[in-house]
Amino acid sequence: MSESYGTTAPDLSGVKHYDVDALGTRIHVAEVGEGPMVLFVHGFPESWYSWRHQLPAVAAAGYRAVAIDVRGYGRSSAPAAVDDYRMVRHVADNVGVVRALGEDTAVIVGHDWGAPIAWSSALLRPDIFTALGLVSVPYNARSDFKPSAAFRMMGGDKEFYIEYFQQPGRAEAEMEVDLPHWLLGMYFSASGDGVRARQASGDSSGGGFGVAPGGKLSDNFVWPEEGSWPHWMAESDFGYYTSEFTRTGMSGGLNRYRNVDRDWEDMAAFDGAAITQPSLFVGGEVDGPTVWGAGSIAKFGETMPNLHKSVILDGIGHWVQQEAAAELNAELLDFLAAL
Structure with missing residues (x-):
């Protein structure tokens, strides 16, 4: 299998790894550089990597770049209780990381589930998180519509994938039978490559985000051709992810989804709140959350009044920071320089 990259493989030789006590939670940190702190928060199913x-x-470019394993992932703590993954706990982890590293403030950047974690951190602690970057998932202010009800509507005659993830053990039973196969299908299907492969086969289903009665999420996945890899992922990259999830299992990541209604209750005081810090949004043209979030993007003038830029990258799917690394880096550095 090929180890080639569509983009140059990054030099990670200077990255330091260690665990910190983040207000009582062990959080694994990957850090490189000196200067103002930029904190990167990943989504599902990913890691600091x-x-x-x-x-x-x-x-x-002159910054202290820090990426964490979110609680439940990698080498960070993985509490057993589902409600230990509610949003306020994730915000506390981010505050704890900034403090543990001896900083007073940080720019926070989040992708996928990391985006709501990042914007919630900015809402709850604007004194610490002074600027916000969102990748893939646009800011959507809390409304009076309960998330579980919204997801039921999105699913139609199927279960929307977030509904499917709600019952502890159910999605794990699908994923962990052959975890490498499931992960590869997930990564490829949600990427721009997967969207194009589906289109080339004449499949107009729109992707594998709905689960038919009695079915599995992976029923609608597509996989790369045997012996090949997406241009943005080498075999060694995939090996890192599979080794991490084989060791930890999937429950820690899935438990984030199982708190959507608790978060809605916890964040009631921030109903309709705008993000007032300088902000950036970068999405992919064929990324599901970006496409579904078109209405939220259209409201950025109200919900993120200090928006620096909103960028949609042509042909890019869900894994923006990997599929379009150079383009995202350019947008991030332009944003940071503007601060």
């Missing part, structure tokens, strides 16, 4: 292209680029 998803920011491998951004860490050295941001450090080279």
Whole structure:
């Protein structure tokens, strides 16, 4: 299998790894560089490693680039209780990381589930998180519509994938039978390559985000051709992800989804709140959350009044920081320089 990259493999030789006590939670940190702190928060199913292209680029521009394993992932703590993954706990982890590293403030950047974690951190602690970058998932202010009800509507005659993830053990039973196969299908299907492969086969289903009665999420996945890899992922990259999830299992990541209604209740005081810090949004043209979030993007003038830029990258799918590393790096460095 090929180890080639569509983009140059990043030099991670300068990245330091250690665990910190983040207000009582063990959080694993990958850090490189010196200067103002930029904190990167990943999504599902990923790790600090998803920011491998951004860490050295941001450090080279004069910043302290820090990526974490979110609680439940990698080498960070993985509490057993589902409600230990509610949003306020994630915000506390981010505050704890900034303090543990001896900083007073940080720019925070999040992708996928990391985006709501990042914007919630900015809402709850604007004194610490002074600027915000969102990748893939646009800011959507809390409304009076309960998330579980919204997801039921999105699913139609199928279960929307977030509904499918709600019952502890159910999605794990699908994923962990053959975890490498499931992960590869997930990564490829949600990427721009997967969207194009589906289109080339004449499949107009729109992707594998709905689960038919009695079915599995992976029923609608597509996989790369045997012996090949997406241009943005080498075999060694995939090996890192599979080794991490084989060791930890999937429950820690899935438990984030199982708190959407708790978060809605916890964040009631921030209903309709705008993000007032300088902000950036970068999405992919064929990324599901970006496409579904078109209405939220259209409201950025109200919900993120200090928006620096909103960028949609042509042909890019969900894994923006990997599929379009150079483009995202350029937008991040332009944003950071403007601060």
